[in-house]
Amino acid sequence: MNRFLKPALIWLLSSASAFAAEAVPMSPELQVLDKAVGKWTYHGTNVQSAYSKAGKWTWEMDCDWSANRIYLVCSFAMDWPEGPDHSVSISTYNTLDKAYWHYEVIDDYKGNKPVISRMTVDGDTWTDASDLGAGGKTPSHYRVVYRYLSSTQAEVKFEISGDGVHWTILGQGEGVKQP
Numbered sequence: 001m002n003r004f005l006k007p008a009l010i011w012l013l014s015s016a017s018a019f020a021a022e023a024v025p026m027s028p029e030l031q032v033l034d035k036a037v038g039k040w041t042y043h044g045t046n047v048q049s050a051y052s053k054a055g056k057w058t059w060e061m062d063c064d065w066s067a068n069r070i071y072l073v074c075s076f077a078m079d080w081p082e083g084p085d086h087s088v089s090i091s092t093y094n095t096l097d098k099a100y101w102h103y104e105v106i107d108d109y110k111g112n113k114p115v116i117s118r119m120t121v122d123g124d125t126w127t128d129a130s131d132l133g134a135g136g137k138t139p140s141h142y143r144v145v146y147r148y149l150s151s152t153q154a155e156v157k158f159e160i161s162g163d164g165v166h167w168t169i170l171g172q173g174e175g176v177k178q179p
Helices: 005-022 028-036
Strands: 036-048 055-066 072-080 081-092 099-106 115-122 126-133 140-148 153-161 168-177
Touching: 005 168, 028 081, 036 153, 055 140, 055 168
Parallel strands: none
Antiparallel strands: 036 055, 036 168, 055 072, 072 081, 081 099, 099 115, 115 126, 126 140, 140 153, 153 168
């Protein structure tokens, strides 16, 4: 092959692949998740409880779409009162059960299964809910509630409940999208 043609062909194919990935249309359900895309910094506080240590915390969160634009992938670096940890999450919409799902692997859960939670999206409020409890503890319900105040500001709170009806706040904070 001509030495000038080969680089041009490689460039053309790579450009076409990049264009095709960007041109993948997103369903309206997935477009809702787009507001989390970007780099965010969260600051907040936790209360003392059986599930949390009192103190201030900071998160660095970086979210973007997978190449096929079906999965919102987020990477977290968190500095909790208990110490640092990291996680990777995937959020998506399942067309079969018509529900949002959130999957997360957290490094401080050494040996535990990943978190799998049904996620409720109600306007600008997203709620990830899952069950906690092991080792003889009474099963508890846990949820993380994000409320997007604007395209660059969000609130987050962590709540626990014994019955899934009455919720107690374990911690809360605010996030700002970085430029």
